Amino acid sequence: MFAYRLTSRFVAASLARPVPPAVVRHDIRPYAAAAVGSEQPTWTRSTFPAPSSPNPATKLDASVYPRNANQVLRKAVAATTVRNDWTREEITAIYHEPLMELVYQASTVHRRFHNPADVQLCTLMNIKTGGCTEDCKYCAQSTRYQKGTGLEAKKTESVEAVLAAARAAKENGSTRFCMGAAWRDMRGRKSGLRNIAAMISGVRAMGMEVCVTLGMIDAAQARELKAAGLTAYNHNVDTSREFYPSVISTRTYDERLRTLGHVRDAGISVCSGGILGLGEKDEDRVGLLHTVSTLPAHPESFPVNALVPIKGTPLGNQKPIDFTDMLRTIAAARILMPATIVRIAAGRKTMPEEKQALCFMAGANAIFTGEKMLTTECNGYDEDKAMFERWGLEPMKSFEKSPKPAS
Numbered sequence: 001m002f003a004y005r006l007t008s009r010f011v012a013a014s015l016a017r018p019v020p021p022a023v024v025r026h027d028i029r030p031y032a033a034a035a036v037g038s039e040q041p042t043w044t045r046s047t048f049p050a051p052s053s054p055n056p057a058t059k060l061d062a063s064v065y066p067r068n069a070n071q072v073l074r075k076a077v078a079a080t081t082v083r084n085d086w087t088r089e090e091i092t093a094i095y096h097e098p099l100m101e102l103v104y105q106a107s108t109v110h111r112r113f114h115n116p117a118d119v120q121l122c123t124l125m126n127i128k129t130g131g132c133t134e135d136c137k138y139c140a141q142s143t144r145y146q147k148g149t150g151l152e153a154k155k156t157e158s159v160e161a162v163l164a165a166a167r168a169a170k171e172n173g174s175t176r177f178c179m180g181a182a183w184r185d186m187r188g189r190k191s192g193l194r195n196i197a198a199m200i201s202g203v204r205a206m207g208m209e210v211c212v213t214l215g216m217i218d219a220a221q222a223r224e225l226k227a228a229g230l231t232a233y234n235h236n237v238d239t240s241r242e243f244y245p246s247v248i249s250t251r252t253y254d255e256r257l258r259t260l261g262h263v264r265d266a267g268i269s270v271c272s273g274g275i276l277g278l279g280e281k282d283e284d285r286v287g288l289l290h291t292v293s294t295l296p297a298h299p300e301s302f303p304v305n306a307l308v309p310i311k312g313t314p315l316g317n318q319k320p321i322d323f324t325d326m327l328r329t330i331a332a333a334r335i336l337m338p339a340t341i342v343r344i345a346a347g348r349k350t351m352p353e354e355k356q357a358l359c360f361m362a363g364a365n366a367i368f369t370g371e372k373m374l375t376t377e378c379n380g381y382d383e384d385k386a387m388f389e390r391w392g393l394e395p396m397k398s399f400e401k402s403p404k405p406a407s
């Protein structure tokens, strides 16, 4: 009887309530701005675990784990401005916080700087497949591993084919279109650059953000791309400076950083991230985070790739990265670079939806969507639309986070 009364009261109360919209959107930006300017979160002792309690799962040597680790996180989370003077020790401390705490704090920072419902949908097209002379050990497009991978080099796609793909991506909700070419650099590619400029201006005319990844570029090429209306240039540093030579020998870490400098100096947004699961250790993921978070300006976008091992490449039998390492990297990136777009890139296809949701909770706010990601499979448009519906996410509008270049 009691249960019946309770149920009928509950039903009556529910009927009296207005029906909520399917997706409740909270625009937190005005509050976020206020929080950044004035109001500070009040931390209680219980918010932070004792400094001597790093997650044993990280197996970090106690002598490396700074005694004041938790103070470091506290300071990082309370910060109201973007910092690019992080020390490796500070990043180590943040990275090794107990994972649930790290995710919670990253989520707090995320809400201060972004609308947590907004996730950028981005489509990546391979406009020049294969035939690359570099020796990146993970890559199917290197000529050095062609015998094993069987991947045939193709000609550069036509401007029309690229614009048709961009149009389809836009119709499916993507607001950023990325074009990748398997090139070491742009030397002697004058006509190639002209074609790419035409692709960039064509995609920009659709109102989309445009990113390209074409290998190393010099200052003049960066200015040319900027003049065509390019929004962002992707050039990943891949991993830590220390681990890098065991993955790539044909170009140096400093050459990568020089390209990022040319991109930045030309006024193009920098997209630079890493690949996890190359055989690196925790300290290399910390090193990667240190490199990008101490650049003269934080990258506008930080892609986090999980290696998709490709048969025939030297890393073809690599064991997949632990999800917790991926999550830890995303959460730490969100705290270190609060205004940056943190992008779940390669490897999402094998991630169940709940894991993706945890990444969004930890501060990831962009994904690649569409049929393919260069040479690997990608989650399709419909699959991502359905996931957004289920989790109350919405596609980010174009130029919501990156400055709109003058047309």
Ligand code: SF4
Binding pocket: 132, 133, 134, 135, 136, 139, 140, 141, 142, 181, 182, 183, 184, 215
């Ligand atoms: S430079 Fe790019 S395309 Fe060339 S091998 Fe390395 S990752 Fe592959």
